[in-house]
Amino acid sequence: MDQTLEFASPLLPFVDARKAFRHEQTVEGYVPLQALKNLSAMLTDSEGRAHAVLMFRFDQDRRRRIDGELQATVNVQCQRCLEPVQITLSERFELAVVSTEAMAKDLPASLDPWLSDEETLNPADIVEEQLILCMPIVSTHQQCNAAIMQEVLEKGVGIEHNDQAEEKQASSPFSVLATLKNKPESH
Numbered sequence: 001m002d003q004t005l006e007f008a009s010p011l012l013p014f015v016d017a018r019k020a021f022r023h024e025q026t027v028e029g030y031v032p033l034q035a036l037k038n039l040s041a042m043l044t045d046s047e048g049r050a051h052a053v054l055m056f057r058f059d060q061d062r063r064r065r066i067d068g069e070l071q072a073t074v075n076v077q078c079q080r081c082l083e084p085v086q087i088t089l090s091e092r093f094e095l096a097v098v099s100t101e102a103m104a105k106d107l108p109a110s111l112d113p114w115l116s117d118e119e120t121l122n123p124a125d126i127v128e129e130q131l132i133l134c135m136p137i138v139s140t141h142q143q144c145n146a147a148i149m150q151e152v153l154e155k156g157v158g159i160e161h162n163d164q165a166e167e168k169q170a171s172s173p174f175s176v177l178a179t180l181k182n183k184p185e186s187h
């Protein structure tokens with residue numbers, strides 16, 4: 001994992017889109033997770049902060065680019081024991097601001113679209129969407145993951161669970177792969 005991103009001051013609530021790209025503005029700071037409602041809905045609590053850097057510029061193709069990096073430590077539900085498990089979301093992103101869906105489709109694969117034709121951009125919205133995109137499909141505690149791996153070894157891929165929350169995922173071998181790939185930090 002990259003270095004820890006941590007800032008003492010909050011992210012700007014708004015960026016002037018008419019100036020930010022031209023002036024190659026860099027915005028960095030934290031957002032309380034409580035302010036990120038859609039992300040919080042996916043978590044077991046909304047304590048803590050997301051930290052992010054966003055760099056605005058025009059690229060050589062005159063695209064309005066927002067490149068950045070973010071990090072947040074969040075609590076999600078372990079898909080095996082259903083207790084909270086702490087995970088760190090950490091991601092670099094390269095966005096191009098587009099005003100239409102058609103422009104979004106024309107972007108090279110390396111760029112993700114950020115759809116906006118507003119004169120102001122809200123950095124927290126961008127951070128929230130990127131955090132949601134990097135949420136793992138399945139999260140487990142280390143010991144729960146070890147138990148799942150043990151079951152895979154013993155029974156093969158078709159894992160059976162008692163918990164109703166796991167029923168849908170248990171039937172898919174992909175969910176098992178996702179579980180194995182996911183590396184929770186502690187507990």
Ligand SMILES: [Zn+2]
Binds near residue numbers: 080085144
């Ligand atoms: Zn667990």
